[in-house]
Amino acid sequence: MTLDGFENGRTARIVAVDWASLDESEGKRLKALGIDEGVEVAVTRRGVFGTRDPLAVRVGRMTIALRRSHALAIEVEPV
Amino acid sequence: MTRKRIAALVGNPNAGKSALFNALTGARQKIANYPGVTVERKAGRLTLPSGEPLELIDLPGSYSFDAASPDEEVTRKVVHGEFEGEATPEVIVLVVDAANLEQHLVFAQEVLELGRPTVVALNMIDLAERDGLTLDPAALSAALGVPVIPTVAVRGKGLQELTAAIAEAETHAAEDAQWRGHVTMPERRLVAKHMARGATLSASARHTIENGIDRVLLNPWVGPVILFGLLFVIFQAVFAWATPFADALDGAVGAISGWVSGIMPEGFIRDFITEGVLAGVGSVVVFLPQIVILFFFILLMEASGYMARAAFLMDRLMAGVGLSGKSFIPLLSSFACAIPGIMAARSIPDPKDRLTTILVAPLMTCSARLPVYAVIIAAVIPETSVGPGIGLQGLVLFALYLAGIVGALVVALVLRNTLAKGAASGFIMEMPRYQLPRIKDLAIGLWQRAYVFLRRAGTIIFMVTIALWLLLSFPKAEPGESQLDASVAGMVADGLHPVLEPIGFNREMSLALIPAMAAREVAVSALATTYAVDAEDEDLAAEGVTDRIAALWSLPTALAFLAWFVFAPQCISTIAVARRETNGWKWPTFMVVYLFVLAYVFAGLTFWIATALGL
Numbered sequence: 001m002t003l004d005g006f007e008n009g010r011t012a013r014i015v016a017v018d019w020a021s022l023d024e025s026e027g028k029r030l031k032a033l034g035i036d037e038g039v040e041v042a043v044t045r046r047g048v049f050g051t052r053d054p055l056a057v058r059v060g061r062m063t064i065a066l067r068r069s070h071a072l073a074i075e076v077e078p079v
Numbered sequence: 080m081t082r083k084r085i086a087a088l089v090g091n092p093n094a095g096k097s098a099l100f101n102a103l104t105g106a107r108q109k110i111a112n113y114p115g116v117t118v119e120r121k122a123g124r125l126t127l128p129s130g131e132p133l134e135l136i137d138l139p140g141s142y143s144f145d146a147a148s149p150d151e152e153v154t155r156k157v158v159h160g161e162f163e164g165e166a167t168p169e170v171i172v173l174v175v176d177a178a179n180l181e182q183h184l185v186f187a188q189e190v191l192e193l194g195r196p197t198v199v200a201l202n203m204i205d206l207a208e209r210d211g212l213t214l215d216p217a218a219l220s221a222a223l224g225v226p227v228i229p230t231v232a233v234r235g236k237g238l239q240e241l242t243a244a245i246a247e248a249e250t251h252a253a254e255d256a257q258w259r260g261h262v263t264m265p266e267r268r269l270v271a272k273h274m275a276r277g278a279t280l281s282a283s284a285r286h287t288i289e290n291g292i293d294r295v296l297l298n299p300w301v302g303p304v305i306l307f308g309l310l311f312v313i314f315q316a317v318f319a320w321a322t323p324f325a326d327a328l329d330g331a332v333g334a335i336s337g338w339v340s341g342i343m344p345e346g347f348i349r350d351f352i353t354e355g356v357l358a359g360v361g362s363v364v365v366f367l368p369q370i371v372i373l374f375f376f377i378l379l380m381e382a383s384g385y386m387a388r389a390a391f392l393m394d395r396l397m398a399g400v401g402l403s404g405k406s407f408i409p410l411l412s413s414f415a416c417a418i419p420g421i422m423a424a425r426s427i428p429d430p431k432d433r434l435t436t437i438l439v440a441p442l443m444t445c446s447a448r449l450p451v452y453a454v455i456i457a458a459v460i461p462e463t464s465v466g467p468g469i470g471l472q473g474l475v476l477f478a479l480y481l482a483g484i485v486g487a488l489v490v491a492l493v494l495r496n497t498l499a500k501g502a503a504s505g506f507i508m509e510m511p512r513y514q515l516p517r518i519k520d521l522a523i524g525l526w527q528r529a530y531v532f533l534r535r536a537g538t539i540i541f542m543v544t545i546a547l548w549l550l551l552s553f554p555k556a557e558p559g560e561s562q563l564d565a566s567v568a569g570m571v572a573d574g575l576h577p578v579l580e581p582i583g584f585n586r587e588m589s590l591a592l593i594p595a596m597a598a599r600e601v602a603v604s605a606l607a608t609t610y611a612v613d614a615e616d617e618d619l620a621a622e623g624v625t626d627r628i629a630a631l632w633s634l635p636t637a638l639a640f641l642a643w644f645v646f647a648p649q650c651i652s653t654i655a656v657a658r659r660e661t662n663g664w665k666w667p668t669f670m671v672v673y674l675f676v677l678a679y680v681f682a683g684l685t686f687w688i689a690t691a692l693g694l
Contacts, residue, residue, distance in 0.1 A: 013522070025147045025428045026454050026505045029476060032142035033509065034182055038265065045297045047395050054394045054404065054506055056297065060181045061210070063510040065287065065391050065404065 003043065003057070004071035013041045014077035021073045030070065034059040040079060043071075085134045085166055086125070086245055087157060087683030089190055090174035091183045092140030093511050098232035099174055099560045100137035103620065107136060107523060109419075110233075111247030111381035112511045113390075113408060114139065118150040120157055120165075127246040128239075130406055136168060139426075148428040158193070170248045171197045172241070177207035177214055179231070180278060184271035191223060196248040199227040200241055204284040205234070206512060219278035231518060258472040274394035292513055296385070302392050313376045314480060315473040317369050318451070324368035329623065332361035343694075351548065354611040359544035362607035362624050363536050363600045367448040367529060373446055374528040375521070377415055379469065382516035386411065387508060394506045400488045403427075403506035404437040410487065412479075413443035414530070417653045421660055431501040435494045437660055438670050441648050442487035444480045445533070447599040451644050452479055454603050458628035459637040486677070498669075510584075535598065536693075543594045544604045551612045563587075563613040581678060583686030585632070595649045602644070635689035642685040646678035 006012050009023045014037055035041070035057075044063060045056040053068045088096040092114030101108050109116060117139045125135040138157055139150035146152040153162070160167030173190050175183035187679030191197055201216055220227040226244045230237035279675045296302055334359045343349040380386050386408060394404030413420030420440045427433040444452075456472050463471045495501070547568060558566035563586070572590035579589045587609050595602035607624035614622075628637065633674050648654065648671045657667040 021501065023429075023505065028145060029142065029147050029428065029507045030377060032147075033507065034185070034268065036265060036268065039268075045293060046299065047297075048299050048303055048392060049395075050299075050396050052299075053398070054391060056391065056510060057294070059504070061179050063293075064181050065387075065394070065506060065508045065510055067394070067398070067403075067505050068508075070507065 001071050001076060003041065003055070003074040003076050004068050006043055006078075007075055008043050009042050011079045013079050014039050014041060014074055014076050016075040018040065018073040018075070024071065026070070030066070033064050034062070035064075035066075035070075035074065041076070083132070083134055084170070085136060085168040086172055087136040087138055087168035088169035088172045088174055089138055089154065089158060090140060091142060091176065091186055092180075093509065094140060094174040094176045094183060095232045096140065096174045097137055099200060099202060099230065099241075100135060102232050102235050102238055103159075104135055106137075107527060109524075110520070111378075111386070112383065112384040112514050113387045114379075114511065115150065115408070115423070118425040120153055120162070125245070128243055129246060131246075135172075136165075141186065143186055145551065147442045148426055149433075150425040159261060160189075162172050163477075169196065170245055172198045172200060172245060173197055174202050175227075177201045177204040178210050178212060180214075180275035181220075181272050184274050187223070188267050188270060191225065192620070197322075198241065198248045199223060199225055200232075200237070200243045201227050201229045202232055202478055204229045204236075205231045206514070209288070209638065210512075211281075213280040213282075215278050215280050219274065222274045222277055233520070244528075247541055289512055296388050297391060302388075306389055306392050307379075309376075313373065314477040315468070315470065316376070317372050317416055318453075318470060318473045318476060320372050325365050328365040328367065329438050332357055332365060333623070334538050335363070349388075350552070350612075351545075354552075354608060355545050355548035358543070358611035358624070359548065359604035359608040360536055360541050362448055363540055363604050364453070364533065366453055366600075366603075367532060369453060370446050370532050371525055371529055373449065374415065374525055377411075378521055378524045379516055380411075382514065382520060384511045384513040387510050390506075390508060391510065396488070396642045400492040402432060402435060402491050405433065405506055405508060406491075407437050410440060413440045413445060416445050417441045417443065417650065418561050418656045421653070421656050424660070429501070431495070431499040432580070434661065435499045436667065438494060438499075438666065438673075439487040439491050441650070441653050441657075441670065441674060442483050442490065442646065444483040444645070445599075445650075446528075447650065448479075450600045450603045452476055452641060454606075454625055455628065455637050455641055457567050458625045458636055459632065479641060479645060482642075486645065490673070490677075531643035535600070540597055540601055540604055543597045543601050544608055547594050547605050548608050548612065552608060561613060563609065566612075568609075577675070582643075582683035583633075583636045583690070584643075584682075585636060587631075588636075588640055592643075592647075592649070597651055599644065599649045602649070634694045636688045638689050638694070639682040639686035643678045643682040646674050646681055648674040 017037060043055050043057045044058050046052040047054045054065050055071050056063050056065055088100055090096055097108045097117050098110045100106060100123060103125050106123045108121055117137060121136050121137045125133045125180060127133055137155060138350040141151040141154040144155045146155045156162040157165060171190060173187055175187055207214060214231050216227045228237050228244050229242045230241055296305060336353050339352050343437055354525040360567050390404035391409040393407045397406055399401050409420045412423050417440045423436050424433045424436045427436060460472050460475050465471050465474060550568035551566045553567060554565055556562040572586045576586045576589040585607060588607060591602045591605035594605050610624055610627040654667050654671060657670055
């Protein structure tokens with residue numbers, strides 16, 4: 001299951017990230033913000049109207065915004 | 080002779096480096112509550128307890144030395160001593176957000192590995208307490224091997240202790256501590272987690288305030304409505320709230336003009352003061368209240384943390400034209416002025432995304448257009464209400480702002496599919512915590528904006544207006560001839576007028592556009608001066624520029640003039656900063672040409688359609 005399809009508000013553990021599908025600098029930025037294998041995250045909000053894009057994701061004590069295209073590359077499992 | 084000592088402020092974006100810089104040096108760098116406010120290095124002077132001066136450098140926030148965007152590159156270069164014309168900083172002041180240690184300690188390890196004397200400012204300790212965290216600075220200091228000073232930069236807490244620590248820091252380098260050797264990201268993250276846990280005495284429920292507010296402001300349906308409602312209120316307020324103040328200023332300028340006419344003998348000097356200085360510069364200064372109101376709202380959005388939420392809400396729309404929410408903040412800054420907007424684009428990692436943002440930034444309605452719009456709207460749009468609390472004038476102003484936004488989005492879409500073609504860029508952004516804006520910071524921000532506006536009026540607008548007045552006043556007209564016809568400026572206008580006549584511009588407008596290349600507000604002062612010089616008698620001369628436009632311009636002509644200013648790149652400074660930011664003349668030239676073409680076409684369309692409709 002990817003982060004994109006994961007239920008809002010529930011904690012997920014990242015099991016794999018398809019770094020190859022992401023732009024190199026964006027991958028770097030995601031890692032710098034703490035998105036990486038083994039990290040626990042939770043989707044807190046999804047964007048405007050029916051598009052569900054972008055996503056607000058909680059990592060530790062911080063909330064970051066990212067796009068569905070990124071969330072689709074992030075494989076998660078429920079904790 | 081001792082060499083000048085240098086210390087640099089380093090840390091994650093939005094950790095409060097600039098706020099600390101301001102508090103320590105007395106500078107007034109822009110601070111706001113979103114990541115990426117500072118995009119270049121700034122130096123200031125800090126006096127150490129010994130009385131010795133120290134150069135303190137404020138740097139853009141960075142997530143790592145492995146730079147992803149141009150602003151982060153500046154930080155990497157300065158810290159590594161690769162920045163041209165600058166010595167390597169001896170002391171590093173590492174600023175970390177106390178409420179987000181787990182995240183900020185990752186980059187902190189990278190900084191500490193430099194082995195430079197380092198002091199840690201555990202900043203925003205008050206917000207950490209609000210979030211239910213109790214921290215132990217001594218434990219963190221032991222773990223990091225460097226001094227840790229709790230600070231609240233915006234309230235001036237911990238500054239003395241920090242200054243003292245900086246003074247002592249040079250004597251001892253960072254001690255070898257347990258984190259050394261953890262070079263991979265997951266390892267660093269694990270170390271950061273352990274250190275954060277070790278420094279936290281107690282932690283209660285997290286993010287309660289943010290969750291509650293975001294539930295409403297980021298709601299998929301309500302959020303966008305609130306955002307557009309807010310923008311709408313801002314433009315209504317610009318007219319409605321400013322009116323009494325603007326009228327008072329206008330009255331004061333008129334009174335001074337009357338007083339000068341009364342006490343001074345007729346002649347060159349009196350005309351210079353009344354027609355040149357008061358009519359010209361005065362016509363711009365009366366818009367100060369509008370500018371202050373606009374900035375009040377912008378500063379409020381920036382300081383509270385709402386700006387990043389607006390970017391979140393706008394991202395989908397920006398994605399539709401090939402940009403991202405990252406471009407939203409530079410573009411929103413451009414509502415104030417395109418120059419900081421274009422510079423803020425440095426925080427955009429993708430080069431093509433950044434270029435597109437720079438090229439469309441001048442389409443966002445900057446505050447310099449406000450006097451132009453306001454004077455024309457006041458002259459030709461009736462002050463009627465079209466609904467409860469909705470004035471027609473404010474509505475027209477809102478429409479002009481929308482026209483600029485739509486124009487920017489359409490141009491961005493075209494550019495992203497042609498000249499700046501490339502893979503769609505993403506949107507990854509940290510959402511800051513909400514903060515209650517402090518009245519003092521708001522007041523300083525407003526004062527700075529008002530000062531800049533008045534300084535422009537007193538320098539560039541003043542000089543251009545005076546030059547125009549001289550060109551309008553000589554040679555003197557023969558009896559029976561109009562002064563405008565006889566003057567040098569009139570002849571220049573005659574040359575340009577044939578080009579602009581098809582789109583409905585009269586000769587005074589054509590004339591006003593030339594000096595307005597320096598700055599858009601000059602269009603207003605130029606029109607005011609032109610009408611004052613050309614007035615046949617004292618009564619006409621005493622009338623304000625608004626009354627003259629109302630009397631002389633047809634509605635299609637006035638609307639065409641408004642449409643022109645939605646697009647026209649009439650600002651030398653914007654062109655200059657675009658040259659600097661794109662390293663050459665190629666893109667600014669392209670920008671100027673495409674904007675003038677759009678201005679001409681849309682002013683023409685507006686004029687022809689309005690005429691055909693019989694307006």
